[in-house]
Structures are given as structure tokens and as C-alpha cells.
Amino acid sequence: MKCRSPSRMYALVLIICILPVIIVADNQDSGVVSLVITQPSDNETNFAEKRDFYVYGIFPNRLDCPGDIRIELFAGDNAGGQRVRLLESHVDPLTGTTPLSCIETNYSEGQNRGNVMVADLVKEPGGLYDPSNKVVVTNDYYQGLILGGVTKDFDTTYRDNTGDPLKDLTAGTYTIRVTGLSGNLSGQVVEKIVTFGLTDSLFGTDRPPVNLQNRITYAGIHHLRIDRDWFPGYFIYPGYNNTGYTVPKRWNPNNAIESVNDQNGTIIDSPAVANNSLILYNINEKSTTYGVELSSILKYGLEDNRNTTFLYYDTGEPYLTYTDQKTGIQENITGNLTPFPKDCRMIFTRTEIYQNDNHEQENTFDPWNNTTAMQVDYNLSDGITILPGDECILYGVTKPIRSSVNETKIPHRYTINNRIAVITYSVLDEDGNDIYNSSRSVNLSRLFTQGSSDRFNSIFEFGHEFRSPDKPGRYTISSQGIDLTGKVVEGTESIMPVTVQSPETN
Structure with missing residues (x-):
């Protein structure tokens, strides 16, 4: 089916959608509105300069004939300012939705996750690289892609519908206005104010869910930004079983400048003023926290900057459930996010002590194991007290160190070349004799899936297992x-x- 311009088919739209329009008009009189702005969400209206962003709305109820939508962006805190962006959809007048024929379904730079109805892939009218056609309308939602400048050299003409170059979205306040032009949405208007300015973010992985919730809570208390809305180039629609589409070469640059904004032409933001906090928990080489956010910090040598804060859980975990060895009572311990001390790059968070245990637990933690009896010590400043032959696991976390980074095939995504990879141990008796030496890797695996052996490794954490000496005494x-x-x-x-x-004195 060909894409048809709403201006050419307007009479047909009125005929086909006349009943829904009348109903919507009546509903509007009673205060029922279908056109909303779901994203940017109320908590995520602040962006780094030159950020792309989605204007995305989920209709409260499924619409039979949504109709065309216009999305505008104005400079200033109201729609009376200069218009700097204009996007319009071009729906099929029979359905009031964007037809599949207007979507580039064989996009070589994207990854199909089962839903190609995303603004990034709109190709008609005007072609795939036309930024003014980037609005898609379905029966359940609409979505528009507004380019801010960070990806203006990637798959776009970066010109408005008159052919003039678009102006980058630099520091300031802007107003989004979304207008329904036809169908169920005809005459409805919704607005939202957004701002562009300094980076001020808290990063970390989402696994397990409690770590994400702790990040959200910490960010709220300390007035830091987190990004839970979809980054441009990363759209997963929860109403369709988390299906969606990703465009890594758009998504990663937008993510990166929320960590360190290195774009030319910014007004107030730059690497020198980047303000970042990052939770050192469950980070591996495949995570975005590693490849985009932390790597950007290290690329510009900001690991020891006063505006960079690395956080860790003081117990090593956001929560611990275990059976106390002495009382037999199940304990539930909550970990607290704590800033890494200045000039310190390695911290022991806790020790677990098991009597007569023969299970190999080197660099492994099973959060589901709450029945094995053990003794846990969270205060290691006074050392460890243990019985002869018992097993002891020292858990800890390391801080990133200065490192160069290597580029990957995806812009603003890097590999990191150096970190604390090994910890060496020497055990001395009370006479100073060296009785044991070892080198252990920093690479803790957690078994987050209950009953599974699937391991999720963290390259900044460790859990090293030791057997205590058989002879009582004082050691170091x-x-x-x-x-x-x-x-x-x-x-x-x-x-x-x-x-x-x-054993007799215990």
C-alpha cells in the first residue's frame, strides 16, 4: 500500500473516521483525552546538550482510527517561541495508522526485536534520512524522533522540510507541542517543557531489580539524573512482550553524552564539568555501564576527578539472606551505597566463615543460598577471628584505574585496556614467617537465576576463599x-x- 499524504486524502479521512471524531469530540467535552506525552516522562525532562529524544505517548485506550500527528519543538518555555523542529506523520486514511509500507523493514544498522513500528524507520514520504517524517502512529501509541545534533552525521540529512540545516539543541529551555490532526485525535493538543544543560548522572546496572531500585532512590536523594526512558535508537514497547527495535549507532552516542559530553559547539557542557556517579556492582564487559558510561569517564581521565563518585555496597551486596551459624536464625541484611574513599582503590566488604566446608566457592556468590549456616563479619577493621580449618571467603570491590580505551565499531562505545585484575595475598605467622602466598583474579560471578549455573560476572568485584591455618595463633x-x-x-x-x-576457647 502506498503512503498517502493527509492533505490529499483529507476528505476520505473525514468520511471514514467521522464517527470516531464525533465520539472523541464528545469525550473531549467531558474531559477524556487520548493524546498524552508518556515520554519524556516527568522525571526525565533534562537532557545533555545536543541529545536526541523520543516524544512518545501510549493511548489510554486502544484507538480504532488514531489519525495524523504533528510534533513541534519551540525555543523557550511556551509554544510562542521560535519553532526549531517540525515533524508530521502520514497515516493511511483507512486505518488512521502508519502503514508498514512506510517503514524500512530491512534496515542494515538496526536490530529487530519483533516490532518495527518505530519512528527511526519511517521512510516515506521524503526518504529514510528525512528527519521531518520521523513519526509513527499505531492503534496503541505514537512515537516521534527529535534529533538534537549528536547523531546528525548518521543516517539523516539533518535538514528541515524547507531544506535548511537544523540548529543543534544546545543549552536552554524548549517546549514540546503534540497536535492531533485527524481521526480519533483530531483537535487534541498536549505540551511539555524540557531543558538541555549539564550532565549530572548516576549510572549502574539493572540486575538484580533491587540494584535498579536503589539507584533510583539514591539519585532522588542526591539530585542526580538517571535514564529510564528509552534512549533514541533503543525502543522496547512493554505492551508487545518487550519487543522493539534498536539502532546502536544512534543509541550509544546519546547514552555517552549523558556521561561525558564531548560534542563540539555545546554552550555550557564539556568533559571538564561532567558530574558522574557510578555503582560498582555487577559490571561486566558486555554491559552498557562498562562500554559506554564508565569508558567515557576513563577516556577523558576523569576517574579521580572531584566530580566523579564511585559507589559500592558496604556489605558487598544490596541484600543478604543467610542462616547464622551460632543462632540458627535466618538473617536479612541490607547493604548501603557508599562512596569510595579518596585515594583508596580496593575495599574488603565482608567475610563469610563456614565450619568444615569443602565446597569450592572461589569468586562465586549465590544469592539464593540462604540455608547454609555461616558466620558473617561486616567490620573487618579489627581483622578476622576464625577456628582452625574453617573456610573463609573475603569479598571486596575494586575501583577503576586510569586506562586508555579502544574504539569499537559502534561510535562512543569502547573497550577498557586496564583495571585491577589480580589480588596477591601473603599470610604471615606471628613471627613474620611467610606461610602462604597466592594470586587471585578479580572476577566475581553471581548466580542470579535460581537453580541455574548461569554465571553473571563482575570484573570489579571478587570473593576469594581461604582455609584457616590448623595451628591457633595470630596471623596477618x-x-x-x-x-x-x-x-x-x-x-x-x-x-x-x-x-x-x-576450639576449646570458642
């Missing part, structure tokens, strides 16, 4: 972190006293 564990080049990392040195008690 000396440790330090080693980077990928084999060099000792300053700020990782630690000396921990260990008391091995005689």
Missing part, C-alpha cells in the same frame, strides 16, 4: 592489587590481622 594477611600489565596499583595495599582461636 597482606594483600595488594595488580593491574593487567603486572604493576602494583597504589591505594590497594592492605594488612589484616587474623586470629585463629583454639
Whole structure:
């Protein structure tokens, strides 16, 4: 089916959609409105300069004939300012929705997740690279893509419908106005104010859900931004079983400038003023937290900047459930997000002690294991007290170190070349004799899926297992972190006293 311009088919639209229009008009009189702005959500109306963003609305009820939609962006805090963006949909007048023939379904730069009805893929009229046609309308939602400048060299003419170059969206306040032009949405108008300015973000992984919730809570308390709306180029519609479409070369640059804005032509934002916090929990090489957000911080040498804060859980986990070895009572412990101390790059968060345990648990944590009896010590400043032959697991977290990064095939996504990769241990007896040495990797795996052996590794955390000496007495564990080049990392040195008690005195 060909895409038809609403101006040519307007009479047909009125005939076919006349009943819904009348109903909507009556509903409007009673205060019922179908046209809403779901995203940008109320908590995410602040963007980095030159950010692209979606204007996205989920209709409260499924519409039979939604109709065409116009999306405009005006400079200033009302729609009376200069219009800087104009987008319009071109729906099929028979259905009031964007026909599949207007969608590029074989887009080489995208990843189909089962729903191609996204604004990024609108190709008619005007072609795939025309930014003014980037509005899609379905029976359940509408979505428009507004380009801000960060991806203006990627798959777009970056020109308005008169052929003039678009102006980048730099620091300031703007007003979104969405207008229904026909069908069920005819005559409805909704507006929202957004601002562009400095980066001020809190990053971290979403797994497990409690870590995401803690990030949201921490961000609210400390007035930091988090991004839960879909980044441009990353659209997953929950109403269709989390199906959607991703465009990595659009999504990653937009994500990156919310960490460190390195775009030319910004007015107030730059790498030097980037303000970032990042939770060092469950980060691996495949995560966006690693490849986009942390790597951007390291690319510009901001790991020790006063505006960069690395956070960790003081117990090593957002929550712990276990059976206490002495009382037999199940304990539930909540971890608190805590800033890494200045000049410190390695912290021991807790030790778990098991009596006569023979299970291999090196660099493994099972959050579902709440029945194995153990003793847990969260305050290691006074050392460890243990019985002869017991198993002890030292958990801890390391802080990122200065590192170069390598580019990947996706703009603004990198690999990191250096980190604390190994921790060396020496165990000394009370006479200073070296009785044990080992080197352990920093790579903790968590078994988040109950009953499964699937491991989710974290390259900044560890859990190292030791068996206590058989002879009672006072010992010392000396440790330090080693980077990928084999060099000792300053700020990782630690000396921990260990008391091995005689069973009779316990």
C-alpha cells in the first residue's frame, strides 16, 4: 500500500473516521483525552546538550482510527517561541495508522526485536534520512524522533522540510507541542517543557531489580539524573512482550553524552564539568555501564576527578539472606551505597566463615543460598577471628584505574585496556614467617537465576576463599592489587590481622 499524504486524502479521512471524531469530540467535552506525552516522562525532562529524544505517548485506550500527528519543538518555555523542529506523520486514511509500507523493514544498522513500528524507520514520504517524517502512529501509541545534533552525521540529512540545516539543541529551555490532526485525535493538543544543560548522572546496572531500585532512590536523594526512558535508537514497547527495535549507532552516542559530553559547539557542557556517579556492582564487559558510561569517564581521565563518585555496597551486596551459624536464625541484611574513599582503590566488604566446608566457592556468590549456616563479619577493621580449618571467603570491590580505551565499531562505545585484575595475598605467622602466598583474579560471578549455573560476572568485584591455618595463633594477611600489565596499583595495599582461636576457647 502506498503512503498517502493527509492533505490529499483529507476528505476520505473525514468520511471514514467521522464517527470516531464525533465520539472523541464528545469525550473531549467531558474531559477524556487520548493524546498524552508518556515520554519524556516527568522525571526525565533534562537532557545533555545536543541529545536526541523520543516524544512518545501510549493511548489510554486502544484507538480504532488514531489519525495524523504533528510534533513541534519551540525555543523557550511556551509554544510562542521560535519553532526549531517540525515533524508530521502520514497515516493511511483507512486505518488512521502508519502503514508498514512506510517503514524500512530491512534496515542494515538496526536490530529487530519483533516490532518495527518505530519512528527511526519511517521512510516515506521524503526518504529514510528525512528527519521531518520521523513519526509513527499505531492503534496503541505514537512515537516521534527529535534529533538534537549528536547523531546528525548518521543516517539523516539533518535538514528541515524547507531544506535548511537544523540548529543543534544546545543549552536552554524548549517546549514540546503534540497536535492531533485527524481521526480519533483530531483537535487534541498536549505540551511539555524540557531543558538541555549539564550532565549530572548516576549510572549502574539493572540486575538484580533491587540494584535498579536503589539507584533510583539514591539519585532522588542526591539530585542526580538517571535514564529510564528509552534512549533514541533503543525502543522496547512493554505492551508487545518487550519487543522493539534498536539502532546502536544512534543509541550509544546519546547514552555517552549523558556521561561525558564531548560534542563540539555545546554552550555550557564539556568533559571538564561532567558530574558522574557510578555503582560498582555487577559490571561486566558486555554491559552498557562498562562500554559506554564508565569508558567515557576513563577516556577523558576523569576517574579521580572531584566530580566523579564511585559507589559500592558496604556489605558487598544490596541484600543478604543467610542462616547464622551460632543462632540458627535466618538473617536479612541490607547493604548501603557508599562512596569510595579518596585515594583508596580496593575495599574488603565482608567475610563469610563456614565450619568444615569443602565446597569450592572461589569468586562465586549465590544469592539464593540462604540455608547454609555461616558466620558473617561486616567490620573487618579489627581483622578476622576464625577456628582452625574453617573456610573463609573475603569479598571486596575494586575501583577503576586510569586506562586508555579502544574504539569499537559502534561510535562512543569502547573497550577498557586496564583495571585491577589480580589480588596477591601473603599470610604471615606471628613471627613474620611467610606461610602462604597466592594470586587471585578479580572476577566475581553471581548466580542470579535460581537453580541455574548461569554465571553473571563482575570484573570489579571478587570473593576469594581461604582455609584457616590448623595451628591457633595470630596471623596477618597482606594483600595488594595488580593491574593487567603486572604493576602494583597504589591505594590497594592492605594488612589484616587474623586470629585463629583454639576450639576449646570458642
